[in-house]
Amino acid sequence: MTECPYNPLPNAEPDHPKVRFGKVGVLLANLGTPDDYTYWPMRRYLSEFLSDKRVVDYSAWLWQPLLQGVILSKRPFASGAAYKSIWNHEAGESPLLTITKDQTAAIKEQMHKQFGDRVVVDFCMRYGNPSTKSKVRGMVEAGCDRILFFPLYPHYAGATSATANDQLFRALMEEKWQPSVRTVPAYYDQPSYIDALAGSVTDAYAKLETKPDILVTSYHGVPKRYLMEGDPYHCQCQKTTRLLKEKLGWEDTQIKTTFQSKFGPEEWLQPYTVEEVARLAEAGHKRIAVIAPAFSADCIETLEEINEEIKESFEEAGGEEFTYIPCLNDSPPHIAALSDVITQNLKGWVE
The missing domain is CATH 3.40.50.1400 (Rossmann fold)
Structure with a gap:
């Protein structure tokens, strides 16, 4: 991640702690992925995913015993076998993670062409790793005092876009100096x-x-x-x-x-x-x-x-x-479309 040099705050005393600021972050967010297709990584991932009230909104007293008992005793095996059949064994990760990395790299290149080092681009996952919390923390440390949060879902749904935004807001609750944020709306008709x-x-x-x-x-x-x-x-x-x-x-x-x-x-x-x-x-x-x-x-x-x-x-x-x-993935027309959405939503922050 590109870092902003330490900058003195205006009118700060000589002994004031050094801080970074002045960057704009673009944080792409996708659904998530297990760290591996074996039982325990699959169970951790499925437990986090299926415990989200945006995804399954049944009463916890009814749902959690069923989830933590019968479902998570069996489903990790079936889901793990499905993941194994499509796993990127060479990279040791799921295709979703591989593709999201490629998308991020392509968008980062496009943003650098447009805005230089002013804009920092990274990605996170709603469930699993890299977590939203860790990436928000990283952007703040890199000097991003504004963050454009982009859930990579063309269509809005409570179980996708909304829960991604929820996780962003939870991460912001832990920041002493919260960056200003914008969330990108659905782009289904872009x-x-x-x-x-x-x-x-x-x-x-x-x-x-x-x-x-x-x-x-x-x-x-x-x-x-x-x-x-x-x-x-x-x-x-x-x-x-x-x-x-x-x-x-x-x-x-x-x-x-x-x-x-x-x-x-x-x-x-x-x-x-x-x-x-x-x-x-x-x-x-x-x-x-x-x-x-x-x-x-x-x-x-x-x-x-x-x-x-x-x-x-x-x-x-x-x-x-x-x-x-196949999905649009990191194809040039898709990267151009996503970059277009990002540029529209950065207006007023960078030109």
């Missing part, structure tokens, strides 16, 4: 983001001998109850699909919105991706493509759930050709 999505679809289709019958846009699901309680996530996902369709110049019949990763007994946003792809195959759509617009980086939900479980559901129902279109 033109450069839609352009990047459309470009990834066009590029993927150009590599196929036969065009898929339909494109499934699979978003991470949330309980339907959250929508009824005012969470805008469902509406924002629907708008992204519509804008993508319009950018591609397609008809309504060529694209469909679905939701994946259902967990627990209650109803979630529908249609469920795993069921819908099977219905499509049974209805005669033998070739489909799937894209995950709500994920800024490929992770367990895309590399394992979509490209293995959901693909299997499609093929078992009679589907013949399944194409997964």
